[in-house]
Amino acid sequence: xxxxxxxxxxxFSCFVGRPNAGKSTLTNALVGSKVAITSSKPQxxxxxxRGIVHRPDAQLVxxxxxxxxxxxxxxxxxxxxxxxxxxSEVDVVGFCVPADxxxxxxxxxxxxxxxxxxxxxxxxxxITKTDLVPRDRVAEQLLALQDVMDFAELVPVSAVDGFQxxxxxxxxxxxxxxxxxxxxxxxxxxxxxxxLVAELIREAALEGVEAELPHSIAVVVEEMxxxxxxxxxxxxxxxxxxxxxxxxxxxxxxxxxxxRQVGTKARGHIERLLGSRIYLDLHVKVAKEWQRDPKQxxxxxx
Ligand SMILES: Nc1nc2c(ncn2[C@@H]2O[C@H](COP(=O)(O)OP(=O)(O)OP(=O)(O)O)[C@@H](O)[C@H]2O)c(=O)[nH]1
Ligand SMILES: [Mg+2]
Numbered sequence: 001x002x003x004x005x006x007x008x009x010x011x012f013s014c015f016v017g018r019p020n021a022g023k024s025t026l027t028n029a030l031v032g033s034k035v036a037i038t039s040s041k042p043q044x045x046x047x048x049x050r051g052i053v054h055r056p057d058a059q060l061v062x063x064x065x066x067x068x069x070x071x072x073x074x075x076x077x078x079x080x081x082x083x084x085x086x087x088s089e090v091d092v093v094g095f096c097v098p099a100d101x102x103x104x105x106x107x108x109x110x111x112x113x114x115x116x117x118x119x120x121x122x123x124x125x126x127i128t129k130t131d132l133v134p135r136d137r138v139a140e141q142l143l144a145l146q147d148v149m150d151f152a153e154l155v156p157v158s159a160v161d162g163f164q165x166x167x168x169x170x171x172x173x174x175x176x177x178x179x180x181x182x183x184x185x186x187x188x189x190x191x192x193x194x195x196l197v198a199e200l201i202r203e204a205a206l207e208g209v210e211a212e213l214p215h216s217i218a219v220v221v222e223e224m225x226x227x228x229x230x231x232x233x234x235x236x237x238x239x240x241x242x243x244x245x246x247x248x249x250x251x252x253x254x255x256x257x258x259x260r261q262v263g264t265k266a267r268g269h270i271e272r273l274l275g276s277r278i279y280l281d282l283h284v285k286v287a288k289e290w291q292r293d294p295k296q297x298x299x300x301x302x
Contacts, residue, residue, distance in 0.1 A: 011176035017096030019067030022128035029159040037203035041214040092175035122152035204266040
């Protein structure tokens with residue numbers, strides 16, 4: 001490893017906030033690359049994802065966590081436990097609240113939980129999605145957020161137009177201890193490739209499905225290997241799991257139309273990720289009520 005300058009900082013921060021607050025989009029904006037999938041459906045993120053920000057003066061590891069909410073299923077409970085575990089391990093927490101939504105009980109619930117688990121960890125209050133509202137609305141939101149808890153800093157940002165993303169990076173880095181880089185140069189995430197691939201397929205499958213279905217979808221990559229005698233093609237076999245047989249036609253679509261669209265969309269992202277052409281083989285399977293079943297949850301990686 002190359003030598004690091006004096007005063008180099010390294011450490012961890014994590015983003016918390018209600019589902020859909022923009023945590024994963026902000027993680028990607030800071031990392032400068034798509035390490036976490038995002039969607040307009042709540043509870044898109046289902047496990048903690050580490051995105052690594054490389055700067056000349058610091059290395060900041062951002063732990064993107066699932067949105068915190070009152071759990072209704074075993075999956076929901078597992079997600080919340082995971083979030084709390086993360087809090088106790090980071091140097092600074094970023095508490096995300098979207099500019100276009102009222103600060104409410106969901107945010108106070110998170111503040112109360114934070115106070116229990118991470119009493120001494122500095123918390124930066126982040127108003128996300130400022131591009132969606134007029135300026136005076138951002139100012140109001142800052143005031144409302146101030147009442148929720150004691151923040152080390154407050155900062156409005158937009159991951160979409162880049163407003164103050166650099167400033168947020170500075171504020172988080174200031175809270176890191178001095179130390180050597182934790183990850184090799186250029187590494188943007190420590191997610192295994194198969195997981196990233198499964199997530200890109202799930203992201204494509206989430207698009208356009210409504211109501212409860214997004215929660216019912218899970219993706220597992222069963223196999224991923226270079227085609228024999230070819231060095232320019234990787235075969236990817238993956239299963240899209242749903243919870244009930246009645247959901248199957250929705251995911252597959254008439255004559256397989258929707259599944260083909262999902263495949264095409266996911267393939268583009270996966271080829272960019274792997275830097276190779278791929279053959280993507282998708283199957284839709286029923287894992288009955290998997291969100292509530294401990295055995296199935298384990299099988300699906302939770
Ligand atoms: N206009 C605008 N939209 C944003 C911004 N950040 C996120 N979004 C949108 O908000 C939605 C939710 O974003 P995510 O990043 O998936 O939210 P999240 O907090 O990670 O959600 P969960 O993983 O479900 O907890 C997506 O449709 C994003 O495109 C932003 O800065 N501006
Ligand atoms: Mg997310």
